[in-house]
Structure formats: structure tokens, C-alpha cells
Amino acid sequence: MSWDVQWAERYRSRVRGCLLGGAVGDALGAPVEFMSLGGILAEHGPKGVREYVVDYAHATPRHGLITxxxxxxxxxxxxxxxxxxxxxxxxxxxxxxxxxxxxxxxxxxxxxxxxxxxxxxxxxxxxxxxxxRAPGNTCLSALAPAPGPLKPGVPARNDSKGCGGVMRAAPFGLLPRASASDDDVFTWADQAAGLTHGHPTGRLASGALALLVRRIVEGDALDDALDTVLTVLHRHPGHEETSAALLTARRAARQSEASPATVESLGGGWIAEEALAIAVYAALVHPEPHRFTDALALSVTHSGDSDSTGAICGNILGALHGETALPPELAYEVEGRGDLMELADDFSLAFGPxxxxxxxxxxxxxxxxxx
Structure with missing residues (x-):
């Protein structure tokens, strides 16, 4: 097997894992997004949300709906x-x-x-x-044509640091080195978030996630990748909120008991740096491939933006381990899996050798x- 074939197979698995893992985390957390932690634990038990909640909005019960x-x-x-x-x-x-x-x-x-x-x-x-599926008002308003068509690439004129930018930033980290440097990945994810979210933290948290994904796809351990992200963040004005949130997540993963209560201490995930911190915390606590479900459950079992924190955690661990580490009982049933995997493969082909x-x-x- 040639080096190119080995690289392509590994790369394809990471791309698939990142995108499918994000969808699984999103679908796992979506039904409990507006519930209190006490309500979630009462309904799902002390281990949190570990299986899809059934949606009865249509005649046939459905599982694994994404947002x-x-x-x-x-x-x-x-x-x-x-x-x-x-x-x-x-x-x-x-x-x-x-x-x-x-x-x-x-x-x-x-x-x-x-x-x-x-x-x-x-x-x-x-x-x-x-x-x-409850699209973010900031994204909708920033993309609405008012008073006329938007000029491509022009940043949004708002001061939002909601998590709507970081929740979609992971694909920039999947760009291979032949197409983008680490600085490109960070900058483009920052700029793409800025199309809808104007606050520096909303943008920088998105760049941070993309660079984290890039580094682990390149083979770095999760903690080493986080070191790189923190180093790069410090070069950017306005990094303080994002850097502090990530350092708090790392400290919690090392020093505190892995529990929903610790997740609650990191915030609600409604804003960019908190969503990133919760996802990184859950991934740091359960970085092993056989603990994928444990990490996702931890990332969504809190009284906040559970679908976004679950999606980001799934992106991270899917990129780290590849598609084969995804829990099959969740992966097989997520909405749109066929189209999602097809798009992931098209991405791998487009950016492959x-x-x-x-x-x-x-x-x-x-x-x-x-x-």
C-alpha cells in the first residue's frame, strides 16, 4: 500500500468521523436543549443522555433528528x-x-x-x-437581504458572540496541508464566523476549533493540539475570553470530577467560548475511542445549548479517532446519514491528491x- 493510499484512507476516515460525529452529537443533544439539568437527570438517569429521544411530531416516531x-x-x-x-x-x-x-x-x-x-x-x-429546527436568530438576520443582496464575504454588522459561528467551523480544520496552512485554517474559520457573528470572541472561538481539528487530523494528541491552539490565540487581539474558557476547561478536566455539575460550571454553551469549552472538556475527560458515547453524553447533559456542545464534541472526537470509533447505535440512525457521508467523501476526493x-x-x- 503506497503512502498516498494510506494517507487518503486515514484522511477520509477523519473527515467522515468529524462530520458524522458532529451530527450524532447534535441529534443527541437537541431534544434536551431547553431542559434543566435536574429534569434531564430525572428523565435519563445519572449517566445523562446516551440514546436518541423519540420525536413524535409526525405520524411515525423518529430518532436522531439534526438541527x-x-x-x-x-x-x-x-x-x-x-x-x-x-x-x-x-x-x-x-x-x-x-x-x-x-x-x-x-x-x-x-x-x-x-x-x-x-x-x-x-x-x-x-x-x-x-x-x-430552531435556527439561530443571529444567523438568520445576518444573512437576510436587507436592504439589498449581500456582497459575498462582507462581515456581519453586529456584536454577537453566540455559538452559531463555532458550531459550524470544524470543516475548515479538515482542509489538508496541501491546500491550507494552520494560519489559513484559523483565519478562514474566524472570517467565516464573522459573516454572521461580529464579536471577536465569536470569531476567535471558531478559529480555535478549526485549528484544533486541523492539528488532531494531522496526528497531534488532543492535549498537544490544545497547546497549539492556545499559543496561536495569544497572537490575536481579543483572545482573552476564548483562552480563559479553554484553560478553565483543561483545568476542570484535570482536577474536577467528571460530572454534569462540572459541565454546568463552564457555562451554558449559548455563547461561543462556553460552547467550545464544554465540548473540549468532555473530549479531554473521555479521549479514548471506546469512551465516545461517554464524552457525548457528558457534553449534552447540561441546562444549556446541548445540541451545539454535542455537535462540537462530536466533531472533535470524530476527527481524532475516525468514523469507526463512532457508537454504531447512534451513527446508523442519525438523520441524513447517507447524504452526509456522501458529502464527506466528496470533500475528501476534492481535496485529495x-x-x-x-x-x-x-x-x-x-x-x-x-x-
Whole structure:
């Protein structure tokens, strides 16, 4: 087996694991998002949420429904693929305008009930992605055309540091070194978050997650990757809230009992640095592949934004261990798994070695038209 084949197989597993892990964490935490910790423990027991809560909103009970966290993560992936298609495999990836255009396509899905045949590409034709699952008001308002169409790549004019930027930032960390440096990954995730969330913390926490994912995909241990993230953060003005939250999470993982009470002490996860800190804490407490479910349960069992903290934790551990570490009883039933895995594989192909011929093909460009 050649080095390129070994690299491609490992890389594909990490991409799949990151995206599917995020969706699983999102779906696990979504039904308890607005519950108190006491209510969650009373309903699910002292080990927290470890299986999907049934949704009875339709005639048939459904399990594993994702939210806007996974939706926007997939649109981030699609935007990056379209940027790569436009680039044609050459040097000089420029992803922010294509990612912004992808977010506008997501916004369009939140204004319509189903695809109507007027779209190009593939993701926007998927009916399941039109479900409106409590999308963040900041994202909606920042992407709304007012008074006219938005100029691609222009930052949002608000001061929000809600977690809506960091919850979708992991795909930037999946970009291979041949396409993006560590600084590129951090900067692009920061800028992409800034398309909807203007506060420095909302942006920097997103850059921090993307760089954390990059470093563990490259082979760093989780704690070593966190060291790198903290070093890079200190170079950026306004890093203090994000750095402090991550240091608190690390200290809690080393010194405190692993429990929902400790998670509660890190905040509610509604704002960017808290969502990142809770997810990192749960991953640090249970970093082993066979403890994946324990980490996800810990990350969502709190009285806060459980779907976002679960999604981020799933992104981290999925990137760290690859798809085979995901708990099968959760992975097989998550909504949209087929489309999600297909998109993950398309991402791996687009950014893998020898992709130039693929990207120039007419069927590929029909699937991912260059913006």
C-alpha cells in the first residue's frame, strides 16, 4: 500500500468521523436543549443522555433528528468544495465568498418548505435539509437581504458572540496541508464566523476549533493540539475570553470530577467560548475511542445549548479517532446519514491528491458548480 493510499484512507476516515460525529452529537443533544439539568437527570438517569429521544411530531416516531448546527456545517463543507472546484486544484484557495454563498443557500432553505427545482448543485435539492429546527436568530438576520443582496464575504454588522459561528467551523480544520496552512485554517474559520457573528470572541472561538481539528487530523494528541491552539490565540487581539474558557476547561478536566455539575460550571454553551469549552472538556475527560458515547453524553447533559456542545464534541472526537470509533447505535440512525457521508467523501476526493482532473469534469461541476 503506497503512502498516498494510506494517507487518503486515514484522511477520509477523519473527515467522515468529524462530520458524522458532529451530527450524532447534535441529534443527541437537541431534544434536551431547553431542559434543566435536574429534569434531564430525572428523565435519563445519572449517566445523562446516551440514546436518541423519540420525536413524535409526525405520524411515525423518529430518532436522531439534526438541527441547524449540522445543516450549517454541511453548507460550510459545500462552500469549501465549490471553492476548490473554482480553484481547479491549483494553489490559492479563496473560500470565504463561496462559503458565504453557501450560507445564503442555507438561508433560502429556511424560507421554503421544500426544493422547487430552481437550484443548481446537489445539497440544496435535499428535502430533509429544509426542516426548520430552531435556527439561530443571529444567523438568520445576518444573512437576510436587507436592504439589498449581500456582497459575498462582507462581515456581519453586529456584536454577537453566540455559538452559531463555532458550531459550524470544524470543516475548515479538515482542509489538508496541501491546500491550507494552520494560519489559513484559523483565519478562514474566524472570517467565516464573522459573516454572521461580529464579536471577536465569536470569531476567535471558531478559529480555535478549526485549528484544533486541523492539528488532531494531522496526528497531534488532543492535549498537544490544545497547546497549539492556545499559543496561536495569544497572537490575536481579543483572545482573552476564548483562552480563559479553554484553560478553565483543561483545568476542570484535570482536577474536577467528571460530572454534569462540572459541565454546568463552564457555562451554558449559548455563547461561543462556553460552547467550545464544554465540548473540549468532555473530549479531554473521555479521549479514548471506546469512551465516545461517554464524552457525548457528558457534553449534552447540561441546562444549556446541548445540541451545539454535542455537535462540537462530536466533531472533535470524530476527527481524532475516525468514523469507526463512532457508537454504531447512534451513527446508523442519525438523520441524513447517507447524504452526509456522501458529502464527506466528496470533500475528501476534492481535496485529495490528483483531484484536478476530477474537478474539471462536467458531472462534478454540475454537482458542485463553482460560485
Amino acid at each position: 441547524d448546527d449540522t445543516q450549517m456545517t454541511l453548507w460550510t463543507v459545500e462552500g469549501l468544495i465549490r471553492a476548490r472546484t473554482r480553484q481547479g486544484g491549483k494553489d490559492g484557495l479563496d473560500p470565504i465568498a463561496p462559503v458565504h454563498a453557501a450560507y445564503l443557500r442555507w438561508y433560502d432553505t429556511q424560507r421554503h418548505r421544500a426544493p422547487d427545482g430552481r437550484h443548481t448543485g446537489r445539497l440544496q435539492t435535499r428535502a430533509w435539509l429544509y426542516a426548520r 490528483g483531484a484536478a482532473a476530477l474537478l474539471a469534469g462536467p458531472r462534478w461541476q454540475e454537482r458542485f458548480p463553482p460560485d
